[in-house]
Amino acid sequence: MSFINYSSREINCKIVYYGPGLCGKTTNLQWIYAKTNPDLKGKMISLATETERTLFFDFLPLSLGQIRGFKTRFHLYTVPGQVFYDASRKLILKGVDGVIFVADSQIERMEANLESMDNLRINLKDQGYELEKVPFVIQFNKRDLPNAAPLDELRRALNPLGVPDFEASAHNGSGVFETLKHVAKLVLSDLKRLGR
Amino acid sequence: MDSQMVMYEEDHKKILVVIGRLVREANAKGIFVVDRNGQLIAEAGEVRGIDTTSLASLTAGSIAATGGLAKIIGEQDFPVHFHQGLKDSLHITMVAGRWILVVIFDERSSLGLVRLRVKKAGADMSKIFEDLAKKADAEAASGTSPFAEITDDDIDNLFND
Numbered sequence: 591m592s593f594i595n596y597s598s599r600e601i602n603c604k605i606v607y608y609g610p611g612l613c614g615k616t617t618n619l620q621w622i623y624a625k626t627n628p629d630l631k632g633k634m635i636s637l638a639t640e641t642e643r644t645l646f647f648d649f650l651p652l653s654l655g656q657i658r659g660f661k662t663r664f665h666l667y668t669v670p671g672q673v674f675y676d677a678s679r680k681l682i683l684k685g686v687d688g689v690i691f692v693a694d695s696q697i698e699r700m701e702a703n704l705e706s707m708d709n710l711r712i713n714l715k716d717q718g719y720e721l722e723k724v725p726f727v728i729q730f731n732k733r734d735l736p737n738a739a740p741l742d743e744l745r746r747a748l749n750p751l752g753v754p755d756f757e758a759s760a761h762n763g764s765g766v767f768e769t770l771k772h773v774a775k776l777v778l779s780d781l782k783r784l785g786r
Numbered sequence: 787m788d789s790q791m792v793m794y795e796e797d798h799k800k801i802l803v804v805i806g807r808l809v810r811e812a813n814a815k816g817i818f819v820v821d822r823n824g825q826l827i828a829e830a831g832e833v834r835g836i837d838t839t840s841l842a843s844l845t846a847g848s849i850a851a852t853g854g855l856a857k858i859i860g861e862q863d864f865p866v867h868f869h870q871g872l873k874d875s876l877h878i879t880m881v882a883g884r885w886i887l888v889v890i891f892d893e894r895s896s897l898g899l900v901r902l903r904v905k906k907a908g909a910d911m912s913k914i915f916e917d918l919a920k921k922a923d924a925e926a927a928s929g930t931s932p933f934a935e936i937t938d939d940d941i942d943n944l945f946n947d
Contacts, residue, residue: 593791593825594933597798601933602825632839637847646847649824651839655944657936662944665824665843681850685823771945778941781933784790 591685592781600661603777604685605770608710609692610702611643611671614731617760618692619650619666622770625763626652644670647682654774664774671706680713688725688777689714690769692760693748695730695738703748721751725776728755729769734762791821792922797914798828804910805830805887812903813895815874818888819881819911820845827885845878845888868897879904882912 593602607615616636623634632651639645648668653661669679683689691710693703711721730744741757749755754772758765805817809831816831818838824846826838848867856864867878877889877900887908889900 591790591823593793593821593823595793595798595825595827597793597795604823633837635840635843646851649840649843651843657940657944658933677854678851681847681854684850775941775945778933778936778944779938782936782941784933 592687592777594660598661599659600663601657601781602663602665603687603774603781604665604667605688605690605773605777606682606686607666607668607690607692608679608706609671609731610694610699610706611673613671613692613694613699613703613706614758614760615668615671615692616644616648618690618729618731618758618766618769619648619668621760621763621766622652622666623650625767630654643672644668645675646670646678657778662778664777666770673705673709676709676713679709680716683713683717683719686714686717686719686724687780688773689721689727690773691726691728691748692731692758693728693744695732695744696735697737697739700739700744700747703744707748725773725780726751726753727769727773727776728753729758729760729765730755731758731760731765733757733765734759790922790926791823791825792918792925793827794918794921797918797921800914801828801911802830804907804914808889808903808907812889812891812900814889814891814900815894816890818842818845818890820886820888822846822849822884822886831890841888845886849878849880849886866901877901877904879908881908882915885911885915887911 607618609615630653635649637646650666652664667682669682714721728749756765756769760766801819805828809817814831816833818829819827820842821827824843826842852864865880869876874890874892879887881887891900
């Protein structure tokens with residue numbers, strides 16, 4: 591749910607990175623944080639366990655520039671990917687404007703990807719959203735690994751809707767900004783549509 | 787699903803009046819109003835040096851987590867939270883179900899005084915938020931959002947590196 595603030599001339603949108611444990615959601619945010627001009631970003635918050643697994647969420651506020659005199663700000667969140675943190679994932683999806691599903695391309699993670707995608711659909715529904723109607727893109731991460739599944743196989747399994755998808759290797763930044771930019775565009779286009 | 791949230795200048799000013807008064811009457815250090823989804827709405831008092839965006843996001847996360855705990859034990863919500871620190875403490879209250887009022891105070895005030903003053907301010911704010919919701923619904927129905935006019939070029943221009 592975007593927030594239009596006429597007083598500060600700001601529009602705020604919430605984007606959530608979803609996906610199975612260890613797929614690279616936090617790595618996406620870390621790369622964005624590392625490569626963004628300090629004037630355009632706030633502090634990155636990571637609520638993580640001692641072993642650096644996401645416990646509740648990571649959060650990164652990002653400014654993109656102005657549209658029609660309104661500053662556009664995106665709040666990026668990740669969910670904890672591990673299956674047993676489902677209650678936390680539900681909470682983080684509240685008020686979401688756009689979703690990036692980060693899939694782990696490794697063949698042995700296919701089942702975890704599918705399970706997480708189902709979980710996303712269910713948790714969105716709990717919040718009154720339908721995956722088909724939310725600005726949504728998929729990132730196939732870890733493309734650089736030797737055990738990565740072929741792209742068409744991943745698409746067949748995870749992207750039957752044919753939403754925009756991107757190949758990435760978040761640890762070296764490839765595909766990270768492309769994915770973010772695309773979902774941000776979809777969110778803003780959605781805002782335009784809703785404004786009519 | 788929540789509707790889109792809008793804040794107008796005149797309502798923002800009304801909120802600032804209420805929290806400005808609350809700072810004085812509760813002897814508080816600083817006050818923040820945050821939306822349940824983690825957006826900062828307004829602030830008053832000594833707030834310099836505080837990372838307000840992080841504060842808003844973490845407050846919303848904390849409220850969401852304790853709200854989840856409440857439901858597990860059969861409660862609707864825990865509407866009041868108090869975190870006591872060595873020097874500074876936080877008093878957090880839900881207002882009108884969707885807004886969060888955060889009061890930071892130190893030894894110049896007391897929990898009792900803060901609670902008393904927050905009660906009155908919360909009631910005043912509820913009224914403002916009710917009016918705001920009606921206004922936002924009316925605007926949504928009439929389709930006068932400033933974003934109806936944005937073009938694809940406007941959006942593309944944001945991403946020109």
